[in-house]
Amino acid sequence: MDEMFFESIVKNSPMAYAYHKIILNEAGTPCDYVFLDVNSAFEEMSGMKRENMIGKKVTEAMPNIQGDSFDWIKVYGKVALDGGMEEYERYSEVLDRWYRVYVYSPELYYFVVNFIDISKERKQVEERDQLMEILRERDLEFHFIIENLPFCLGMVQLDGTFLYINPSGQALYELEEATYYGQSVIPYWEESKEWIHFVEAVKVTGLIRDYEMNLKMPSGKVFWAIGIGMLFQYQGKVCILLAQYDITQRRQAEKALMESEEKFRSIFEYASECILIVQNSKIQINNPMFSNLLGYSKEELFDKPFLDLVHEEDRPKAKKVYYERLSGEEPEKKPQYRVVCKDGSIVWVEVNGVWAKWLDKPAIEYFLVDITEQKKVEDALRASEEKLRMIMGFSSDVTWIYNFDQLKLTYVSPSIFHFLGYHPEELMEMNPVELVPNEFRLKTKQILIQNIKEFMAHPEESNTYTIELQNIHMDGKRIWTEMSSKNRYNDKMEVEIVSSSRNIEERKYAQQEVLYLSYHDQLTGLYNRRYYEEELRRMDTKNNLPITMILADVNGLKLTNDAFGHMIGDLLLKRTVEIFHQNSRCGDIIARIGGDEFVFLLSRTSKEEAEEMISRMKTAMAKEKVENGILSVSFGSATKTMADQDIYYIFSEAENAMYQQKLKESISMRNQTIQIITDTLFHDNQEEETHNRRVSELCKELAIAMELGEDIIHHVTVAGFYHDIGKIGLDKHIISKMEPMTEEEWIQFRRHPEKGYQILKSSAEFAQAAQYVLSHHERMDGEGYPQGISGEDIPLPARILSVADAYDTMRNPRGYHKKWSQEDAVRELIKNAGTQFDEAVVRVFVDMVLRQSLEGVK
Incomplete structure (x- = not known):
């Protein structure tokens, strides 16, 4: 089961989903959180647009949330910091809705929220309570209703003896109509003392709602029910009017959700609806809810024709809707069919299907809801x-x-x-x-x-x-x-x-949003690849000649993302798109066809006109000042001038021209970006700059003393200067803090050699130095990081860098570290030679660089 399938489930599931990161204040207390991801159900239930949430703090997206009587930030923050899972029902004054909320943390500082809008359910409970009051006062008048209620309704004496139970209750308790009178309800309770507690609660309040009970039937079936109890006079006796609903499925779903560690799989496996994938008219996969509904095992359903399960009278309609969906048409919304269970019984279902891909082939993803009880209610209401x-x-x-x-x-x-x-x-x-x-x-x-x-x-x-x-x-x-x-x-x-x-x-509104997103890129607002491909086929006509295509590729985007994070990279992309719009014509088609690739479709446009457009965009970008980055785009263009030319060949020509330009520009651009990264790191911490310069000089002297050759001397000197460039990805307070790091901070700190390696290897000029930066915290005994390699597996220049870095750190400490004398620093190097440091490198460093013999150190 691939990840795209689970992502599709999350996207189309009626249960709202949101992924957040908690924000702490200086005291380490949760004070806010950031939206990282939401699905369509979240937008629908919250009444907010995705673009107004993603990347924003909740206090920005929902300014009134702190005035809510329920402290959402505090509750979510506790889960994000302590782990585990919480479930509760709460009313949001900000959104004026009731929600059932499930929140759990997949990793520290992050949490996932699943919720459903239960405003209607709450209202239905209120309506149900009013109906119960009416039934108590007008028992005879609504006898017919009681007999046909889809839930259990009975009259029970305080000692547990049945006086009356409706047909739904008889089915629930597996009783025959002629035998229920006088039987006791107590044996059906898993814990008999719970009946006593229930009776006492009813006697104290006169009416108790939402009392959950665990019941066991003679057949061995065990299930959970939620009950309403009310003191009542019946046939001259004080008894309890008892209404019960089977909530076993809900309890099972809640338990499954709490225990699940895989958010996508849990939604599929324990969803309240039936979910299945149909491809080539056959079932390829289904969740347990569908198996349970029809009584088939998962193995029996695999590769079974889906339409065979539909009642023969509804089959033509189901077949028509299936092929309409498969062809991309929009058939009837949520049609209702009868399906035949394995035992021959009939179940009514409401079907919501969406076109999807399964193993890269077209399929229909179905969400089915059992509406059998709803149909029964409709029949009863008709009478x-x-x-x-x-x-x-x-x-x-x-x-x-x-x-x-x-x-x-x-x-x-x-x-x-x-x-x-x-x-x-x-x-x-x-x-x-x-x-x-x-x-x-x-x-x-x-x-x-x-x-x-x-x-x-x-x-x-x-x-x-x-x-x-x-x-x-x-x-x-x-x-x-x-x-x-x-x-x-x-x-x-x-x-x-x-x-x-x-x-x-x-x-x-949601349909309009879906239509917009199906043809537009979410980040930039440009058309997406799907729209581009459709528009290309439409535009490729003789009347539109000459047709010019411009291919554009943003240089150094990955390097910017690695160094400063995707938010800065996204800002770079958005500013690039603004320049595209400012220097193109109103009717020009601009589409984002890859992470950093764009295409312009220009009808009735000559090659010369396209080149002028490219020139304007390059001029605008050269003037642009972008924080933590360089705005650089490589362009290539090609023009179709004759009707018999293949438009895809024109695309290939433009792409080749763009890549040739990129080869010329990317090397210089990457080096400039690395310089910006270095300047940014050193600007925020002057001590880091002086440390790196000293380490670079020590590496150079040590490599010369070891007679390693000009090439290695150059690369190890460069590695010394850039060895801490990976710290650009650390929180600034970690670099400059004056007390020991926490475990979480230490884990983050240990990643800086890998980060530095990723940044430096992007440039051919620094590729060799990148290898030494990656390994400069490895140890001879294999206890180092990040790879845990040992001995000769560690490159010699990296072992040189390790000694130079350690010596300068002892002699010129930063943060909370103490300063060592030269004698103590030398002792420490010699003490750890062979375990942490290369013994030969230490000896040359002490003897020839520091000009101090080993014998002079006692």
């Missing part, structure tokens, strides 16, 4: 209009009933006030056409009439249909709405349209 109205009254969506024969609204749910600003009574006096903008009226009318005709011809068939349109708010604002409708006959045999309208503003 009673009054019950439908009661439930819809608490929904955030708007329910409408329009009498087509009388041409008027007969019902509007109370949520219309929050939806469009009208009270139900006001709207029922209006013509609903007034709520639809002119440009949507004709199409909406045609769809409604066509579906009514089909319904009247075949009233027994399902006729649910969906329309996306805009509605006009009372204040004049337009709102994107998804209206799901179904036709029916009322008791007077009049045709009614029953509709549910949902606000889809965020979805529409």
Whole structure:
């Protein structure tokens, strides 16, 4: 399973994902954190754009977060520093939403946040509580509802004896209808004392919500349930009205998420939805949720035709949608199908599919949600209009009933006030056409009439249909709405349209964002390779001749990233793009086709015009002053002048010209960048500069004394001067701090030889010295770093550099180190000769460089 697959899951998962780094103040206390990565669900649930978050502190992206009653920074900081995982449900005043949050730390100072928006769930709990109150007062009136509830509802005496339990409860407890009365609920609890605690809690408060319990059935099935208990008078007895929901899957998913060390794999393996990849119409991989749903093992599902699992009546529709998605079309959003389990039972699922690549070949990535219970609820609601109205009254969506024969609204749910600003009574006096903008009226009318005709011809068939349109708010604002409708006959045999309208503003915005990102580079805003390839095919016509292509490559970007970090490299790229725009024409196509490569597509443009454009850009870049870097770009161009010329050959010609230019410019540019890196390091710490100069001189004297030849003498002298250039990547306080380093700081410090090697090897002039810089902290006994090599495996010039560096550090200490006398420093070198230092190098250094014989040191 490749990483791109898991990244695709994270990107398309409905669970929000964000990756952060914690920021500490001088006291070491978390004071802020930085956004490093987010997925689309995070943008949707937070209401914020990705470009307004990535690379920014949370106090910049969300200035009001510190006024929130819950200290998010403190909680996240604790996980980032201490490790482990935390899970909680919290309300954010800043975003005005409830979230269930999972936070864990993959490494020190970093943490991952997964969360889901449970605002609707919280509201549903409130609606459920209100429904329970109504049921207690009007038991007989809602008996039908109770009998058809999708969750367990029972009446139990305080001693645990069942007086009543509804069919869902009988199924839950594996009871037969005729045998449940008088049985005790207590044996079903894993711990019988928990029943006593539950009863006491209900007796104290009269009503207890969200009580989690562990139950075990006669069949051996063990699961978790969440219960509501309420004291109630039933058949003249004081008892408990008990409602229970099976939350086993949720508990399992939570446990899996907490224990998982691989964030991408955990999302796949323990997602609440079913996830599978279908390629060539066959299942290539699926998560356990899908296996559990259908009762097949993972091995049985592998290479099984996906459409074979779909109910035969839904199979043509599923097949059509599959091939539409595969061809890149946009089929029906989230279609609903029946699928057949291994045991022959039927499950309803809602399907969200996206085009993806699996092993570099086209495939469809499916996210399936079990909506069987939802379908059962829909069937139950259809039997009673009054019950439908009661439930819809608490929904955030708007329910409408329009009498087509009388041409008027007969019902509007109370949520219309929050939806469009009208009270139900006001709207029922209006013509609903007034709520639809002119440009949507004709199409909406045609769809409604066509579906009514089909319904009247075949009233027994399902006729649910969906329309996306805009509605006009009372204040004049337009709102994107998804209206799901179904036709029916009322008791007077009049045709009614029953509709549910949902606000889809965020979805529409997200779709526009996805469309933009599919053709644009996120960092620079330029077109991406996909757009470039499509535009190239479109542009390659005779009418656009001459067509000129300019290839541009940013010089030294990797070196800048290695030295100063990717944020500085990104700033360099953005400034480069600004100059591209300032010196090109409005209709020119500019695309980023690689990390540091760009292409210009110029229709009806001669070679001379392109060269003038390149000249303007080079002139602008030469004047540009960029902190911690040099703005340098190599250009190459080629022109298609005849229709029979291959446009891809023109690209190759431009690329060759660009690479020839790059060979001329890159060496000088890399050397200049290395000089900038050195100047930056020494500017911040004068002691480092003087230390490096002294070490360079000592290396030179020692190499001359050992008669190593001019070439080696030169390279070891250069290595001495640049041996600490890798410290450019360290936090500045580590270099200059006056107390011993912490373990974390020491780990970071030990990386500077590798960092210096990466920087210096980029230039041929410093490539040999880079090898010596890499090894100057190795030891003869193999206990050094970063490679842990020993003895003769360490290059001799690196052993020279090691002795010179150690001697100067003892004689001219920096930071918290003490100063050694020359005699003590020599003693220390001799003491560690053969273990830390090369014994021969130490002897030459002491005898010939320091002009002091070994015998003079006692």
